[in-house]
Amino acid sequence: MTTLTWRYRGGVAARTLAAIGGGYVLTSIASALIAIALPLPRADAVSIATLLSFVVYTCIILWVFATASALRAWIGVVGSSAVLGAVLWLTGRMS
Amino acid sequence: MKEGLRQSMAWVHTWSGLLVCWLLLLVFMGGTAAYYKHEITFWMKPELHKAADAPSRVSPAESATLAVRELQQRAPKANAWFLDLPHERNPLIYASWTNPPKKGMTREERRAAFRTQNFTLDPMTGEKTAAPRDTRGGEFLYRLHFDLYYMSAIWGRWIVGIASMFMLVAIVSGVITHKRIFKDFFTFRPKKGQRSWLDAHNATAVLALPFHLMITYTGIVTLMFMYMPAPTKALYGSEQNTMFSEVFPNAERVKPAREFAPLADVAPMLLQAERAWGAAPSRVVVTNPNDANARIELHRPAGQQLSNIEPTMTFDGATGAQLSGPKPMSTSLDARAAIYGLHVAHFADPLLRALFFVCGLAGTAMVATGALLWGVKERQKYAKAIANGGKVGFGVRLVDALNIGAIAGLPIAFAAYFWANRLLPVEMAGRSNAEANWFFIAWGLAALLAQIRPTRAMWRIQLTVGGAMLAGIPVLNAFTTDTHLGVTLFGGPGLRPVAAFDLVVLALGLLLGWAAWWLGRKARKQAAAKQPTSTQTTPLEAT
Numbered sequence: 001m002t003t004l005t006w007r008y009r010g011g012v013a014a015r016t017l018a019a020i021g022g023g024y025v026l027t028s029i030a031s032a033l034i035a036i037a038l039p040l041p042r043a044d045a046v047s048i049a050t051l052l053s054f055v056v057y058t059c060i061i062l063w064v065f066a067t068a069s070a071l072r073a074w075i076g077v078v079g080s081s082a083v084l085g086a087v088l089w090l091t092g093r094m095s
Numbered sequence: 096m097k098e099g100l101r102q103s104m105a106w107v108h109t110w111s112g113l114l115v116c117w118l119l120l121l122v123f124m125g126g127t128a129a130y131y132k133h134e135i136t137f138w139m140k141p142e143l144h145k146a147a148d149a150p151s152r153v154s155p156a157e158s159a160t161l162a163v164r165e166l167q168q169r170a171p172k173a174n175a176w177f178l179d180l181p182h183e184r185n186p187l188i189y190a191s192w193t194n195p196p197k198k199g200m201t202r203e204e205r206r207a208a209f210r211t212q213n214f215t216l217d218p219m220t221g222e223k224t225a226a227p228r229d230t231r232g233g234e235f236l237y238r239l240h241f242d243l244y245y246m247s248a249i250w251g252r253w254i255v256g257i258a259s260m261f262m263l264v265a266i267v268s269g270v271i272t273h274k275r276i277f278k279d280f281f282t283f284r285p286k287k288g289q290r291s292w293l294d295a296h297n298a299t300a301v302l303a304l305p306f307h308l309m310i311t312y313t314g315i316v317t318l319m320f321m322y323m324p325a326p327t328k329a330l331y332g333s334e335q336n337t338m339f340s341e342v343f344p345n346a347e348r349v350k351p352a353r354e355f356a357p358l359a360d361v362a363p364m365l366l367q368a369e370r371a372w373g374a375a376p377s378r379v380v381v382t383n384p385n386d387a388n389a390r391i392e393l394h395r396p397a398g399q400q401l402s403n404i405e406p407t408m409t410f411d412g413a414t415g416a417q418l419s420g421p422k423p424m425s426t427s428l429d430a431r432a433a434i435y436g437l438h439v440a441h442f443a444d445p446l447l448r449a450l451f452f453v454c455g456l457a458g459t460a461m462v463a464t465g466a467l468l469w470g471v472k473e474r475q476k477y478a479k480a481i482a483n484g485g486k487v488g489f490g491v492r493l494v495d496a497l498n499i500g501a502i503a504g505l506p507i508a509f510a511a512y513f514w515a516n517r518l519l520p521v522e523m524a525g526r527s528n529a530e531a532n533w534f535f536i537a538w539g540l541a542a543l544l545a546q547i548r549p550t551r552a553m554w555r556i557q558l559t560v561g562g563a564m565l566a567g568i569p570v571l572n573a574f575t576t577d578t579h580l581g582v583t584l585f586g587g588p589g590l591r592p593v594a595a596f597d598l599v600v601l602a603l604g605l606l607l608g609w610a611a612w613w614l615g616r617k618a619r620k621q622a623a624a625k626q627p628t629s630t631q632t633t634p635l636e637a638t
Contacts, residue, residue: 032326034326042331045330065104
């Protein structure tokens with residue numbers, strides 16, 4: 001049996017955390033933005049955004065595991081969360 | 096994970112699937128059974144069978160009038176009355192009511208009280224039927240598949256939701272990793288160990304792939320506002336209830352005026368609805384009966400649309416005048432309801448329902464073969480160690496044991512639930528809970544024995560026990576009720592669900608029995624092959 005290096009294990013743990021936790025945060029921010037951006041009555045916008053959120057979450061999780069390194073995965077998730085989060089914060093201030 | 100996309104997706108597929116597969120087996124089996132929850136409940140209340148075998152029936156309008164008369168006597172001050180009138184999947188008249196909640200009552204207590212507040216009427220005579228035994232019937236299996244048991248429903252729903260998300264990831268990554276998805280579907284290499292399991296996994300997965308993807312996604316959607324509250328938060332702030340009343344316009348309830356007003360006659364309303372829809376309403380909901388703000392809501396029977404929100408007709412319960420009712424839903428609200436409707440499949444006619452059931456079984460088989468495949472693959476790493484008389488690693492042993500406990504043990508639990516329904520004393524206190532407990536006693540026992548001895552013999556024992564218990568249900572039914580197959584097969588259409596239940600569990604039991612026999616034959620063959628050449632290595636699989 002091949003033993004796995006600690007480096008590999010750490011990478012897996014980091015990606016898992018980025019996928020599940022980071023992915024959920026990013027999905028929340030992205031779907032909140034979709035809900036706000038949709039030019040529809042709010043009941044419709046909230047339905048569509050929530051329906052889409054699970055597709056978004058799935059794609060983020062898969063990307064986190066497909067990308068070249070755990071570091072890239074974290075940079076991607078945290079970076080896009082920060083950018084989208086800032087946009088969300090600004091739209092909240094403007095309305 | 097510096098390999099290519101396919102390799103990393105294969106890794107995600109393996110682990111996201113393996114981690115939750117045993118829970119998913121429970122969810123898949125319970126959900127598959129829930130397609131027939133009404134029929135299962137009916138089977139589990141044999142006291143009602145005779146009344147259902149009626150050659151003629153009172154009309155829906157008369158049924159409703161009779162039920163309302165009885166409700167006026169038993170619960171004139173209820174919050175709401177619910178009437179289920181006879182239709183395709185329901186041979187009897189069911190009535191239940193909710194009382195205004197007493198202070199300090201917990202949710203569980205209210206639920207327990209609600210379970211006692213009902214009665215059933217004979218559709219032929221309009222008389223009350225014999226009181227059926229206390230059982231939760233198919234409702235237990237339905238709730239089990241998303242609420243779990245022995246914990247608060249909220250916990251259960253989060254656990255099942257997270258497992259479903261793992262499943263969704265497993266399905267999508269499984270498709271990505273699969274480069275020859277069409278070709279592989281037509282590939283089956285039997286008796287080739289790991290390859291056969293892989294082919295079986297591919298076949299069951301790909302065959303019903305649209306169903307698996309649909310059922311997993313729509314399952315998450317049923318509780319989506321709980322799982323993903325961010326969009327609601329963004330548009331409604333903390334006013335979640337406003338969102339619910341806008342997204343579910345039908346669910347709005349008027350408050351009682353606390354002023355007495357006699358309830359208008361329901362019969363003309365039913366006739367009006369029947370004329371408008373071409374079908375009699377299947378459900379009548381009366382809110383605030385005998386109050387100035389009484390509302391009577393008639394529901395069109397399911398089967399004409401995907402959306403789970405059936406069109407209704409609303410009447411003022413005091414004046415009898417028709418009200419405009421909720422305004423028609425917008426396309427996106429309707430889309431959400433249709434996605435929800437796809438999961439619960441209330442629209443399905445008998446043939447489509449049977450197809451959904453078979454797809455559910457295929458899903459169960461997909462999860463099971465996937466779980467087995469992991470064990471088979473992992474075991475190869477220990478091939479040398481086993482040949483030298485060593486043991487497999489802890490992980491393989493654990494997975495083997497969990498596989499036995501879930502794949503072979505769960506059918507035993509389901510069968511035990513049905514056996515308990517027939518064997519526990521009818522008058523027993525807390526009977527419905529005892530039935531549910533037997534489900535878990537049987538499952539716990541099977542899972543424990545599997546942990547102690549996760550061997551092939553254990554597979555055979557548990558498959559045999561599960562098969563015998565399921566196939567034995569028609570026999571048990573014959574000894575404990577008057578409506579066994581000899582009667583139900585030749586009886587009226589009202590008894591068809593009972594006959595169908597007996598036949599389906601018999602078939603499933605025989606299937607498990609065949610699996611046990613097949614394993615036994617394989618073991619004997621390998622033992623015979625071992626005799627002349629003792630160099631045969633792995634007992635389970637050749638590569």
